[in-house]
Amino acid sequence: MNEQVDEAPYFVSNQTAEAVFDMGEAIAALQRAYAGPVTKANNPSRTNVHGEGVDFRVLPAAPAGSRYFGAKIMGVTFQPGGGGFKGAGYVIVLFDRDTSKVGAFVDGKFITGYRTAATSAAALDRLAAPGPIRLGVLGSGFEATTHVRAFAEVREISEITVYSPTPERRAAFARTMTESLGIPCVAAESPEAAQAYFRESADVVLAAARSRGEKPILFGDDLRPGTTVVSIGSTAPHQREIDASVIERCDVIVCDNLAEVTDETGDLIAAAEAGISFRDKCVSLHDLMSGEAQDAVERAGIRMFKSVGGGLQDVVTAGIVLEKAVAAGLAVPLPVDFAR
Template identity: 40%
Template sequence: MSAHGETPALLPVFLTDADVESLSDLPSAIAAIRSAYTAVEDEHRNPGRIFADSKREWMRVMPSVPSSGRLFGAKSINGSFADGLQVSYLISLFDKDTAALVALVDGNRITGLRTAATSAVGAETIIPRRPLRVGVIGSGFEAQSHTSALSLVADFALVSVFSPTKTNRDAFAAKFAESLGVPVVPVDSAEAAATGADLILCAARSRDESPTIQAEWVGADATIVSIGSTTPGQRELPADLIARASLVVADGVDEVVHGSGDMIAARAAGIDVDGITVSLNSVLLGNTPVDREHGIRIYKSTGSGLQDIVVAEALVDLARQQGIGTVLPVGIVTARK
């Protein structure tokens, strides 16, 4: 503790949920994620999740000091069961040189943006460089954001989409046929969406935590993007599909291998998940060669504070440029020690 502190030269900015929505920009987010994951891995910079839980209230904190960029910080996810489940998200960003508070960001929409951006960067490392038949399972926010993001790194020839509700998959097909300029066909089963697809996007949460896709639907050389199994209790891919995979690229190997229900179930079935799983970082750095045309290749994500921080920094930069956000009338003291 010090009695002497310095007030910030630049007052911090607060970005509301509406600000984040107006600023959300997939190309900027993808560029930020790609830059972050092409730096050498350092587990001390990204220690994983920290949990506090009273059973009534809970908090998950995801800190990161990225190698890239000018800022560091943490995202906190804060929940209360006092009146059903209510959750809020807050990202705090600090200057690497001065430790001054630079921004507070409503993180409600950041998770979806950074997840889609990271999936695009991950998929780009393992998909064939040719026009692809794409199968989308799901039609909600994650399916839409991921389809948009993947279209920025892949060449789509045809998209098939399945969602349990016909009106939802029809609306998805109409929207993306117009925005992508390729045929987008609603189909009446997940099997129909996956069969014959070069790239399969799994973006529909299982209602009973059973896999949303079956191994026999997947071609011998398909690429799969799996984002829906981020906790030990969630399932998206069956163990026999993971057993067929030649490569699993993970945004964080330890959390994917030990924290995803898919990988936990695969290990319990005797599958050597450690032997086929590599980090996105190692692939981007060229340390792990990838055969883009042969074998089933899977990108699996559980998310990380690194992704939240670098994407939030990109949004803060855009906010400063465009004059968006609320500049706070005060900052916090930075004390010299």
């Protein structure tokens, strides 16, 4: 542990978080954290508060064996009169077990995006067969980009096929992945072309884009035996990404937060309403990382990781970022002292 952090509290900016972040290090840390004790006590579900024109969310965690515990706090505002999204802010507050003090305030914007990809890659590393993979991607935005980069940390990717509704965006995504990662990436010209690639070639399918009109964009018939699915685009009851037929075809479903995934995501709610039984094949990310779900994973033909995000991911990643920022002289000491 970095003893230099004792002079906290610090502020770590979004730019600093991006400068010191290391994807491989984050993936390994999350694998260790989820392999340890993960319970409702040290990794509870998020708390949501809905007010007039605002949403407020708190994601707390006290990861076992970690120097830091705390919470990500997220505030969202909406346009007056029932208008659309206005803006959002994130801060991760870390408390230091060693000093009993507030350790840092970490801007959570960058970390929120990248800890999601790191967690998915941590799961993929335990779910997908060893060796090179052919990757199919639904979505061409930020989440799709960060996930492909994270997957490249744990598997050799031999080729990528991407589809999203806007031709310019999927073409740009294909160019970026080809140029920055050196991986051949092509843009599918239609949903049907993407589905054909999934059925005939893809070893891993990443669903990283909520559909227009909240209609499913990935179906059970799109998946060939042995596929690993990573679904991260639907995290709330009203959101949809994958069809109930995907839930039906999967033999094991790994959830970063078991209760939130099964009871509070639109995809699983729709599966339940369709009469599809899935709870007996859902396991926690802790079960995957600790080895408790190894037999179920080995028996599974089609495997899925379904993510909603969580405080443990924020706190673990922010803790790494804090210590690296302090060591690099990039964390800003705050001229405050909280009473204890």
